[in-house]
Amino acid sequence: MVTMLDVTDVSxxxxxxxxxxxxxxxxxxxxxxxxxxALADPARLRLLSIVAASEDSEACVCDLTEPIGLSQPTVSHHLKILTTAGFLTRSKRGTWAYFKLVPGALDRISQLLVAS
Amino acid sequence: MVTMLDVTDVSxxxxxxxxxxxxxxxxxxxxxxxxxxALADPARLRLLSIVAASEDSEACVCDLTEPIGLSQPTVSHHLKILTTAGFLTRSKRGTWAYFKLVPGALDRISQLLVAS
Incomplete structure (x- = not known):
């Protein structure tokens, strides 16, 4: 029996x-x-990989626009999609928003794809 | 050093x-x-899972239209995208085309997502 997958929010x-x-x-x-x-976009994959490779798997939005080469509104749009899908969490500190990888979120997608 | 990923053809x-x-x-x-x-489509995910769960991970296109509830041209369109992306191989036998899961193709995507 297949249990209903709740993968809209992978967290x-x-x-x-x-x-x-x-x-x-x-x-x-x-x-x-x-x-x-939510993952199948080049900008979002790059943003996710930058956040994931950052210290504590967290990055300030202020550090994400330059490496991606997109405007901050566009980057924020992509970050919102990743957050809604459960891959990132967002927290505000002072002026900036910080985005952190949700532990296990990518692993859950990964597990759905493997044979065992 | 990151080696260039050749994930357009995951095989x-x-x-x-x-x-x-x-x-x-x-x-x-x-x-x-x-x-x-190529994967991020409900019809394609279902087609891939039906093929993968079939005996020898292979299925005739003639057995794929009914469970998906789409026309044969639409199903063929989705199967072509999955084949081009390297998830399936296609072989013709008599009247029908058969589609087979490429061993390891999903695993490679899966491995890209996991933390270790």
């Missing part, structure tokens, strides 16, 4: 029936596709 | 510098995003 302890073990239901596929769409 | 022995270890380059992010876009 919410998603179950992990791998993609390859049995056919996904339509609802599971919709949710997983939505989560993967 | 081509992609290197595996994980996303979280160091920032992706623009080129790496473009390639990984293109591969993830």
């Amino acid at each position: 919410a302890g998603a179950c992990c029936a791998p993609l390859v073990r049995e056919p996904l239901t339509a609802a599971e596929a919709e949710q997983l596709a939505a989560t993967m769409k | 081509a022995g992609a290197c595996c510098a994980p996303l979280v270890r160091e920032p992706l380059t623009a080129a790496e992010a473009e390639q990984l995003a293109a591969t993830m876009k």
Whole structure:
């Protein structure tokens, strides 16, 4: 029996029936596709990798615009999508917003793809 | 040093510098995003999971339209995207095309996402 995947918010302890073990239901596929769409963008993948490779897996938005070469509103837009999808959390300190990788969020997606 | 990822065709022995270890380059992010876009669609995820869960990880296109509830041209379109991205191989036998999961293709994407 497949437990309903809650992968729209990957931080919410998603179950992990791998993609390859049995056919996904339509609802599971919709949710997983939505989560993967949040990742399937070059700017968002780069932002996520910069945050993930930063000390404590956290970075200030002020340090994210320059390496990506996009405007701050555009970067903020992408960060919001990653936050809504459960890959990042946002906290405000003084003037700036800081984004931190959600522990295990990428691992959960990863586990859905592997064969065992 | 990051070796250039060849993730447009995930079957081509992609290197595996994980996303979280160091920032992706623009080129790496473009390639990984293109591969993830091939997956980030509900119909394609369902097709892939049906093929993967089939005997020998192979299925006839004739058995894929009914469970997905889409027309054969639409299903063929999605299967072509999955094949081009390196997740499936296609072989013709008699009237029908058969699609087979490429061993390791999903694992390679999975490995890019995990922390270690």
